[in-house]
Amino acid sequence: SITNGTDKFNSYRRYLWQLLHKENYNFDFIGSWDKHHGGNPVPDPDFDMDHDGHSGWKASDILKPPDWDSIRGNIDKWLDHFIPDIVLMELGTNEVFQCMPADDALKDFSLVIDKLRNKNDSVKIFLAQIPPLGRQWATKKLCGGDISYEQSVQFFNKAIVEFAGLKSSPRSPVIVVDQFKDIDPATDMYDDIHPNEKGEMKMAERWFKAITPFLQQLK
Numbered sequence: 001s002i003t004n005g006t007d008k009f010n011s012y013r014r015y016l017w018q019l020l021h022k023e024n025y026n027f028d029f030i031g032s033w034d035k036h037h038g039g040n041p042v043p044d045p046d047f048d049m050d051h052d053g054h055s056g057w058k059a060s061d062i063l064k065p066p067d068w069d070s071i072r073g074n075i076d077k078w079l080d081h082f083i084p085d086i087v088l089m090e091l092g093t094n095e096v097f098q099c100m101p102a103d104d105a106l107k108d109f110s111l112v113i114d115k116l117r118n119k120n121d122s123v124k125i126f127l128a129q130i131p132p133l134g135r136q137w138a139t140k141k142l143c144g145g146d147i148s149y150e151q152s153v154q155f156f157n158k159a160i161v162e163f164a165g166l167k168s169s170p171r172s173p174v175i176v177v178d179q180f181k182d183i184d185p186a187t188d189m190y191d192d193i194h195p196n197e198k199g200e201m202k203m204a205e206r207w208f209k210a211i212t213p214f215l216q217q218l219k
Contacts, residue, residue: 134192
């Protein structure tokens with residue numbers, strides 16, 4: 001849902017598109033979906049709307065969609081139509097909320113990357129460390145034991161770095177993009193989970209800085 005946007009917020013994709021367009025990079029957003037989670041356009045559909053952000057999904061759902069959203073398809077169907085050179089993976093927040101161990105989640109991440117590489121063995125993967133959670137969620141311990149959501153996010157982000165180091169290859173690097181540091185839910189989010197306009201801009205700038213070394217500018 002962070003990628004998907006809402007009826008009030010465009011998601012980071014709009015600001016990323018603007019940054020890339022302003023600097024005249026050669027790029028094309030691709031994906032099977034061009035709406036927000038409610039099935040309507042985002043507030044300012046003045047950018048390339050294609051994406052595969054799906055609200056409520058975990059990495060396992062990208063492999064096999066949940067029954068309640070099966071119409072959206074899965075990565076196998078998407079890759080029949082779109083073969084990316086660069087992939088931005090913003091996954092993990094739903095895994096944390098659904099109390100999924102990081103090791104299990106990262107096995108699904110690995111399968112997603114394998115499928116991408118089967119279609120393009122030089123695909124570049126940019127893997128986000130997930131944002132923090134705000135006050136109403138951070139200290140809650142809803143998964144049993146003494147681990148709070150805030151701690152789970154930190155554990156998950158540490159595991160992402162370790163996973164990327166193991167999964168990366170010279171031909172198809174897995175590059176970690178820190179979407180956690182200096183994100184303040186009180187000012188950068190509208191509901192302690194999803195970014196507001198300020199948060200979207202921060203996210204877009206971080207994606208932009210990470211991916212532009214792998215893009216070419218138009219003459």
